[in-house]
Amino acid sequence: MKILLVDDDEVLTRALKRSFTALGYDVAVCPDGISVLERVGKEAPSMVILDVMLPGKDGFAVLRELRERYPDLPVIMLTARSEDIDKVLGLEMGADDYLGKPFNVRELEARVKAVSRRTGAGGKAQLKRGEFLLDLRGRRVWKSGRELRLSAKEFDVFSLLLKNPGMVFTRERLLEECWGYDYLGDSRAVDILISRLREKVEDDPQEPRLIHTKRGVGYYCE
Structure with missing residues (x-):
């Protein structure tokens, strides 16, 4: 899986490239916002890690361009600014996750893995389970040939459960995987x-045969 790391901090990018390369990722570095689209076209990354504060063009402008041209490309944003509005803006513009600086490299690694699982980055483009077909990059679902309209979070949860048949996910684990580490709501969500x-x-939501409840624990798919 290839990651394009967009940040002008040479010390940080060297450290991140070393860490992610050790984990088996292929990492390319882009030091400015102007050449990101060109680099994405050339490198064909499976994911972009994008800093907000960049020379030439800020990360929000870059994100907007990425979403217009590559709507399914996963993007994790980084920022040294602490304002919540930056995080909200980034997520509303289509970032898949958002991490404030300074951060622990292990946390970024965990977020990359979580976003990869949710979006199918670096993996198969489709997932077939029984009568269901999932387009993991286009984030679309069909049941027996009929397309279902799922929200972004519904798709995240459904695809995660289908990718891991028989595995019970606690509410806390689902919150971590699909809502993000910084989610402040409760597990009733x-x-x-x-x-x-x-x-x-489900054919009969009152008698679910696909998404099961493990009482007192969480949820799983057969």
């Missing part, structure tokens, strides 16, 4: 989403 998801994917 998971129950509400699962209820909505069952309405869309």
Whole structure:
């Protein structure tokens, strides 16, 4: 899996490249915002790690361009600015995750893995499970040939469960994987989403045969 790291901090990019290369990733570095689109076209990365404060063009402008041209390319944003509005803006513009500086490299590694699982980055483009077909890059779902309309979070949860049949995910684990480390709500958000998801994917939501509840623990797919 190739990562394009967009940051003008040479010390940081050297450290991150060394860490991610040791984990088996192929890492390319871009030091400015102007040449990102060109580098994405040339490098064809599976994911972009994008700093907000860049010479030439800021990360928000770059993100907007990436979303217009590469709507399914996963992007994790980095920033040294602490304002919550920056995080909200980045996520609303389509960033898949957001991490403030300074950060622990292990946390960034964990977020890269989590976003990869959610989006299918670096993996198969499609997932077939029974009557369901998932386009992991286009984030679309079909049931017996009929497309289902899932929200972004519904897709994240559903694809995670289908990729790991039989594995029970606690509410806390689902929050971490699909809402992010910084989510401040309570675990009832998971129950509400699962209820909505069952309405869309189950033949009989009151008698679910696909998404099961492990009482007192969490949820899993057969």
